[in-house]
Amino acid sequence: CDDYFFIKHRGERRGVGGIFFDDLESSSKDDLFQFVQSCAKAVVPCYIPIVNKHKNDSFSPEEKLWQQLRRGRYVEFNLVYDRGTKFGLATPGSRIESILMSLPLTARYVFVTE
Incomplete structure (x- = not known):
């Protein structure tokens, strides 16, 4: 993410890291889908508690x-x-x-x- 989300005219990165896979290549659509699913399964359980803790702040x-x-x-x-x-x-x-x-x-x- 840091490489793609770079604002050149400011010399700064736009976010706080992460993954970015627009150009992900595989001959198998199933492999790609499994990759995306595994990313979601890793992020969602960590992110939901943070949202719930701060949603009314x-x-x-x-x-x-x-x-x-x-x-x-x-x-x-x-x-x-x-x-x-x-x-x-x-x-x-x-x-x-x-x-x-x-x-x-x-x-x-x-x-x-x-």
């Missing part, structure tokens, strides 16, 4: 600002670098609404942040 103004900045980085990455978004926008007759529907409703754009 409120945000401080500082945390909300940080969230907005991270959302801005997401928008920048998607519009400038993401292969799927670029492909969709370059495809004649594509539904722009469908391509951009993952963008957050609110975001903040600040170039220099400490």
Whole structure:
């Protein structure tokens, strides 16, 4: 993930790591499906308790600002670098609404942040 989700014009990575397998190759669809299933089976049991623990937490103004900045980085990455978004926008007759529907409703754009 760190290699793909890199915002070159900012010199920073967009996320906190993970796996990314857009270019995963195998001659067997069953092997690919088993791989995806094993990833989900590994992540979901760990992630659900975290969500349940924090789902009702409120945000401080500082945390909300940080969230907005991270959302801005997401928008920048998607519009400038993401292969799927670029492909969709370059495809004649594509539904722009469908391509951009993952963008957050609110975001903040600040170039220099400490």
